[in-house]
Amino acid sequence: MDRVLTDFVKTLRNANIQVSPAETLDAMEVIEKIGYDNRELLKNTLSFTLPKTLEEKEKFDSCFEDFFNVQPLQKKGLFQTREPSQLSGQVNSDLAHQLLEDNQADIQLSISKAAEKAEIREIKYFTQRAVFSRRILDIMGVGSLEEELSHLGQLNENELPSDLEQQLRNQLTQLRERVSDYVQQQFLLYGDVSGERLREQVFKTMNMGQIDRSYLHEVHSLVRKMAKKLSNLHSRRKKNFRRGKLDIRKTIRDNWVNESILFNLRWSYKKIDKPKILVICDVSGSVGAYARFMLMFIFSLTEVVSKIRAFVFSSYLGEVTDEFKSSQLEEAIESALSKYGGGSTDYAHSFSDFLSLCLDDLDKKTTVIILGDARNNFGPDKAFLLKSVYERSKQVYWLNPEGKFRWNTGDSIMNTYSAYCTKVFECGTLEQLERVIYKLLKTAA
Amino acid sequence: MTKGPAKKIEDITKGFAKHNYICSEQISSAVYLASELEKPILVEGPPGVGKTELANTAALYFKKDLLRLQCYEGLDETKALYEWRYGKQLLYTQILKEQMQEVLKGAKGLKDSLDRLMEFEDIFFSESFLEARPLLKALTSNKGSVLLIDEVDKSDEEFEALLLEILSEFQVSIPELGVKKAKIKPLVFLTSNNSREISDALKRRCLHLYIPFPDAKLERKIIRARVPEISKNLQVQLVNFVQGLRSLDLKKLPAISETIDWAKTLILLNAKELSEDLAKETLNVLLKHQQDIEVVQKEVPRLVMAADG
Numbered sequence A: 001m002d003r004v005l006t007d008f009v010k011t012l013r014n015a016n017i018q019v020s021p022a023e024t025l026d027a028m029e030v031i032e033k034i035g036y037d038n039r040e041l042l043k044n045t046l047s048f049t050l051p052k053t054l055e056e057k058e059k060f061d062s063c064f065e066d067f068f069n070v071q072p073l074q075k076k077g078l079f080q081t082r083e084p085s086q087l088s089g090q091v092n093s094d095l096a097h098q099l100l101e102d103n104q105a106d107i108q109l110s111i112s113k114a115a116e117k118a119e120i121r122e123i124k125y126f127t128q129r130a131v132f133s134r135r136i137l138d139i140m141g142v143g144s145l146e147e148e149l150s151h152l153g154q155l156n157e158n159e160l161p162s163d164l165e166q167q168l169r170n171q172l173t174q175l176r177e178r179v180s181d182y183v184q185q186q187f188l189l190y191g192d193v194s195g196e197r198l199r200e201q202v203f204k205t206m207n208m209g210q211i212d213r214s215y216l217h218e219v220h221s222l223v224r225k226m227a228k229k230l231s232n233l234h235s236r237r238k239k240n241f242r243r244g245k246l247d248i249r250k251t252i253r254d255n256w257v258n259e260s261i262l263f264n265l266r267w268s269y270k271k272i273d274k275p276k277i278l279v280i281c282d283v284s285g286s287v288g289a290y291a292r293f294m295l296m297f298i299f300s301l302t303e304v305v306s307k308i309r310a311f312v313f314s315s316y317l318g319e320v321t322d323e324f325k326s327s328q329l330e331e332a333i334e335s336a337l338s339k340y341g342g343g344s345t346d347y348a349h350s351f352s353d354f355l356s357l358c359l360d361d362l363d364k365k366t367t368v369i370i371l372g373d374a375r376n377n378f379g380p381d382k383a384f385l386l387k388s389v390y391e392r393s394k395q396v397y398w399l400n401p402e403g404k405f406r407w408n409t410g411d412s413i414m415n416t417y418s419a420y421c422t423k424v425f426e427c428g429t430l431e432q433l434e435r436v437i438y439k440l441l442k443t444a445a
Numbered sequence B: 001m002t003k004g005p006a007k008k009i010e011d012i013t014k015g016f017a018k019h020n021y022i023c024s025e026q027i028s029s030a031v032y033l034a035s036e037l038e039k040p041i042l043v044e045g046p047p048g049v050g051k052t053e054l055a056n057t058a059a060l061y062f063k064k065d066l067l068r069l070q071c072y073e074g075l076d077e078t079k080a081l082y083e084w085r086y087g088k089q090l091l092y093t094q095i096l097k098e099q100m101q102e103v104l105k106g107a108k109g110l111k112d113s114l115d116r117l118m119e120f121e122d123i124f125f126s127e128s129f130l131e132a133r134p135l136l137k138a139l140t141s142n143k144g145s146v147l148l149i150d151e152v153d154k155s156d157e158e159f160e161a162l163l164l165e166i167l168s169e170f171q172v173s174i175p176e177l178g179v180k181k182a183k184i185k186p187l188v189f190l191t192s193n194n195s196r197e198i199s200d201a202l203k204r205r206c207l208h209l210y211i212p213f214p215d216a217k218l219e220r221k222i223i224r225a226r227v228p229e230i231s232k233n234l235q236v237q238l239v240n241f242v243q244g245l246r247s248l249d250l251k252k253l254p255a256i257s258e259t260i261d262w263a264k265t266l267i268l269l270n271a272k273e274l275s276e277d278l279a280k281e282t283l284n285v286l287l288k289h290q291q292d293i294e295v296v297q298k299e300v301p302r303l304v305m306a307a308d309g
Helices: A002-014 A021-034 A039-049 A054-067 A084-088 A094-101 A104-117 A126-140 A142-155 A163-190 A196-205 A213-240 A248-254 A288-299 A321-326 A329-340 A347-358 A383-392 A414-418 A430-444 B005-018 B025-037 B051-061 B086-095 B097-104 B109-118 B121-125 B134-140 B157-169 B200-204 B216-226 B232-246 B256-268 B276-286 B290-308
Strands: A276-282 A307-313 A317-319 A366-371 A395-400 A423-426 B041-044 B065-070 B082-084 B130-132 B145-150 B171-174 B178-181 B187-192 B207-210
Touching (some): A002 A054, A021 B025, A039 A054, A039 B207, A054 A163, A104 A126, A104 A163, A126 A142, A142 A163, A196 A430, A213 A288, A213 A430, A276 A288, A276 A347, A288 A307, A288 A329, A288 A366, A307 A321, A307 A347, A317 A347, A321 A329, A347 A383, A383 A395, A383 A414, A395 A414, B025 B041, B041 B051, B051 B065, B051 B187, B065 B134, B130 B134, B134 B145, B134 B171, B134 B178, B157 B171, B157 B200, B216 B256, B232 B276, B276 B290
Parallel strands (some): A276 A366, A366 A395, A395 A423, B041 B187, B145 B187
Antiparallel strands (some): A307 A317, B171 B178
């Protein structure tokens, strides 16, 4: 009984529904109350205990349908005309007997039994299906059946295959199909169907420039997940700060009613400001791909950031904040890249554009993030522009997508600019990006 | 003979219907499970689908008192759980001042007087100076109660943490008095509009019920129960119209409560059937945003047509 439930929970977890052991226990309690008889009731009640958000509920519905519908496939054998008992006397192996008797329910049962022995629950990857099919067939005794078949074939070498052989071969083909169907079904239940976890891991540690565009959508949802984690962390941390100093004035005023005896102490809460972030992204050919993820990440953080302004540049700089706020993120990124990207990078010009656009907005709460490889095509650096940004803002982070060993080689002038940055990070993968932003949220407010 | 769960759930559905709350089988199974397993229910769903009303009706059905705690930002344990009656404590100390002197008469030295005072220490921190707030009231109620913690998403995360002990163990610890355990475990409903994600720890301790917008059939039933004087024809048109509205892209979709209000409005206006003009004039009952009204104005003819079909 419990095995059914734990298997079901495993299926749910596979479908990315978080189910804790305690919830499994709850579900068990529920099943004790209502039993497995009433399917609709079971579905309803389990849906109270296992999935806990609306999206999870939707997934739960389809998982439930899949899981509790694993019924034997009602395929009938093609050769039903023959009287089975006659022929089954002429064969030796158990499997052959079973096949000739053609009892669907029995065959299904022995498939599931064999599957259990083959530990089908351990199936993880798409590619393992063939292995498991083979294993199940072996356990069912296909080996001896095949031997027998070849033996039968040898008996009447020159003639047409006998009825018995013909029928057995047909049945065997059907059996193979059935087993592979069964394995497919089990794979959907137990395997890492979408390979999601594996892929997420890869995306996180892969160089962002190398991620293929066709995966953008998936990466976006991953970025959103990471950003959400950060904002949860951060908002929680903010609350912890909430014990301030004793507020004497408020305390006295509130305690007039108690004859000025100070029963109710009032605290002046220290309000933690949300950081204000200005992002400047190089979107020229070499760094464009990184800018995409950077912007994705930053704009997924709106909950914990009070104000975001985004600027992109290659040879000149422009603001793209409104596009990002109004339209879909992916569209906004595309349009920003096509509008400003492509030119040759001119940091000096872009910094002066930046200063003329938002000098007023730089104050002691502002964090400026610059994403770029500091490759200035041997133009003038005009580092004093960056210096004035640095002096007016709380902190300036420079994220360089290139590996550290490549900084200051060729036309890269990282050293010149890094003098006017609070911190410089190498930031080529999503994981690194996540770490940087975590640091930023910790120190920015 | 004990009844099977399916039968009991049906009973709940019927019982709720008597109190004019028409619910789907899902809702009644949730209520059944909550009362059987003694677990709180976290009810989520868009505003106006009857989350709060569910608790009200449950209180009527189980014939228990309803204690309601409205959550808001800054709600803390002194408002939700208990508070000492400082005023009363002060007043009593004033009144008892003279008695005090008598008690202390003849005491020699500080230590002696303190020892004597010690004997009375607990008087001022006893039940009679304790102001119970909804959560504590729900636990100490003698005949059991239905506790509604409304819009729990509006409260702070600290408050959620406070709820954890109460909801899983049905007990609270008051430092001066010790642990208070519930005599009869209350039936607890928590509602949330999802303005903030509820913490996993809290979710884990609750049954999770999501109430969606009702389908046409259920909505007609609800209208019939809530606005019995409505004609059958109008009721069908009205529900179809609202169902049509929900398929549009609006800022705030009309919920059941709006449908009910609208039905009542139409009854007041003595309407026999839904016409374009009537719909346009009364749209503001259904829709709460000017933008939405403007969007829908254009769609009204089509929607009315569809509602007739």
